[in-house]
Amino acid sequence: MISLPRSPIIKTCLALLTAVSLITIALQFRIPSLQKQVDDWGEIKQSYKDIHWQQQQQEGNEDRERPPKKSFKVPESLLLTHDIAIPHDIPPWTADDTAVLGTTIGATLQAQMLKLDYHKHEDLSGKPPERLNFAELARAERLYKALWNYVYPVYQTLKGRNDREREKALYRLAATTRPEIDFFLRLEQRLFPWVQYVRRTSFSLFETYHGKGIVFCAGNPQFEFVITSIQAIRNRLKSTLPIQIFYMGEDDLSGERQQYLRTMASDIELFDVTQILNNEYMQLGGWAIKPFAMLASSFEEDPETLFTDPGYLATGALFFYDRTLFRGWTEGSDWLKSILPIMSSFPRTSRWFRLVSAHEQESGVVLVNKRSRFLGLLATAKMNGKWERDLVSYRLSHGDKETFWTGFEMVQEPYAFLRSYGGVIGELRPGNNHSVCGAQLHEDHKGQPLWWNGGLYRNKNSGVTRYLDFEYWMTGGGKQKHRERFTNDPEQILEVIGELGLNSQADLKLERADATWDFWESCLAGAEVRVLSERERGLANGYVGIDRVAREDGRKMKAGEVLDPKVHDWDAV
Structure with a gap:
């Protein structure tokens, strides 16, 4: 799926000039841990498996764990054209881990991981960034990833005529014989409360993804940009990919504009994202809609030229660098180091860490395979929630820009940057x-x-x-x-x-x-x-x-005129 913010594409495949759009496709996660304030899930997992761990500590004979593995690999030739984030492996959830949930350590883990960060009506304006503990959030998200990959196969085996019936069956299991499923559902509610809205799990959302397409995010101010982008795609680049346009309620994109966009070209759908995800937690505005629209879209991936990029094919996520601007900025790298002692191979080579640019990513175009990097996209959306963006994310970057690659870092998912700056x-x-x-x-x-x-x-x-x-x-x-x-x-x-x-x-x-x-x-x-x-x-x-033409129609619509986009010969414009 794709979406673009004022981004025309020069190649044979995409021309886009939207104002608030983006490209995407995403899925998958990683975990964290807690024992002795250690962020590595592998270390807490080790303590679970070894029943003599505490005794060894007392005897001064602690069994130190080796550094986490990096089994994700890419061809050496790819490193000539892309910067690849090679993530750390995080061990999968096992039956042994489920057994630990019934122990003192397990009860402590659950209490810490399920502690709510804020109430949906809580006013955090004026609060310091420290009000949210992002280091603990990273641990919780990595733990969630292990559980997601463990519970999803269980969900797939459940019988039911539809996803709603399978979700009910999953909740019945959680309440009776499967404590790990109960832990997972409660952890999902804590981390991603906007998902459990018209559905009860992220699994039913994940099951909706199929095919390829283009996603735009637009309100009334972006109306003309979307017209230009869609007509460029349809009539200049000759793309027939389906298009979905997301907005944030009737006050965001008027009914007249919705009708214009819906009828201006073939295979266009419009969706109010607040009817799919819970806006009481998102409280969307401006850039923040982008990752949530990516989650809500039914497309699995999109568009032609970008989907053949070797970095995207290797990692399932393709990002683009921003311009090199404002040397000597330290806040971004200092923050990331403070919350993520375990990182992929990318940050230490980034301009953020080398202090040569305050801008790293340009989020006008973002490509994510939602079948393989769903959990990375969830983590990115989390960083664009109301409280996360107001207290931390948007204080560190210009809007949503850096939330994509740092979100993937939170859960240790691989991603690729094309090796050319803006x-x-x-x-x-x-x-x-x-x-x-x-x-x-x-x-x-x-x-x-x-x-x-x-x-x-x-x-x-x-x-x-x-x-x-x-x-x-x-x-x-x-x-x-x-x-x-x-x-x-x-x-x-x-x-x-x-x-x-x-x-x-x-x-x-x-x-x-x-x-x-x-x-x-x-x-x-x-x-x-x-x-x-x-x-x-x-x-x-x-x-x-x-x-x-788009701007003239936008002017007329502001003046109250009812317009038919089909009166234009867009091919001849």
């Missing part, structure tokens, strides 16, 4: 043939223009609403091996020097620096200025004509 597409800077100005561009794994975010205006953030003349583009860099190139973190540079067998930082060979952004002017300089192909120019500039 570049630019547009026109030359006046009087400077070495700088390109315009919207943020992203490349495919072959280094060619794929999609962009930022719309069609020269610089909407600075109020320059003249349409761009799309002629040039420039890469944002990032394809060199990050850690060999540069880091502002003094401890990490010592690691780099040691791993490379060097004597000092003076021996470190730095590769050519990436291009540099002039953020306020939305211009990039320092790399080769490249010319768009004839086809790419035709696609990009062709979206301007569609956008003019």
Whole structure:
């Protein structure tokens, strides 16, 4: 499934310029633990299995566990084009673990893991970030993952005419003979209360996923962007993938606009996400709708070109880097280190950890396979809940951007970043043939223009609403091996020097620096200025004509006119 925020795609497969949309497909999880304040589920699991553990501690003969395994592997060739997050293995739930639930340690574990973070009507405004314990949340989510993978096969064996009957049967089991299922259901209610709304488990939601499609998130302010994106997809890129549009109630997207979008092209459905997930907990607004719309959509995956990306095929989740901006920012990496002593292979090589950028991910396009990375998407949605985003997530990043890869880190799910930072597409800077100005561009794994975010205006953030003349583009860099190139973190540079067998930082060979952004002017300089192909120019500039029609219809609708989108010959626009 896919959804996009103002992101036109230059390739043969997707052109998008939406305002609040995204791409996705997701499933699967990992666990945590608790014994002795240790985050590794493997360590608490070890204490469960070894009945002599406490005795060994008293005798000073504690059996230290080896570091967690990393069995997830990818071809070496993939590392030339993608940065891959190799997660730590977290042991599966077993019958031995179920037996432990009846012990003192098990009772303590359940009491701590089931403690509510907040009441759905509680006002946390003005509270410090410490009001939510994200380290404990990570432990609970990893434990939930082990249970989810253990209980789901049980759910599949239950008899019933539909998911509702199977859910009832699961609850009966939980109440009678299966304490681990009872623990799982209560833990799910604590962590993801918005799921148990029109359904009683996440399993029935998971069972709805099938096929491929495109997902947009849009309210009244994004109406014109969605028109432009859909018509670009249908009439320029010739994609026939089904489209689902999500909104947040009648006050978010008016009935007239819903009808316009529903009839403007073939195979379009609209859904109110608050009728599928519990908005008392989500309290959605703005960017936060994106991962929840991804969860609620019935699509398993989407769209053509992106789904053939080798990083996506290898991991089930494909992300794109943002621009490199604002060096020396430490809050993000400090926070992640404080809550996740166990991380995948990705964070330590990230710009966040190397202190060279306050922005890591661009969430305009997110690709997630919901059949294989469902639990990663659940963890991402959790970080976009009302209290989580207000107290922590959105204080650390610009909206939802970093919640995707950090959500996957919470449950140790693999993911891939295309190894190219946000570049630019547009026109030359006046009087400077070495700088390109315009919207943020992203490349495919072959280094060619794929999609962009930022719309069609020269610089909407600075109020320059003249349409761009799309002629040039420039890469944002990032394809060199990050850690060999540069880091502002003094401890990490010592690691780099040691791993490379060097004597000092003076021996470190730095590769050519990436291009540099002039953020306020939305211009990039320092790399080769490249010319768009004839086809790419035709696609990009062709979206301007569609956008003019969309904006005019948006203006008329605001004035109260009732419009029929089929009066337009969109192919000829």
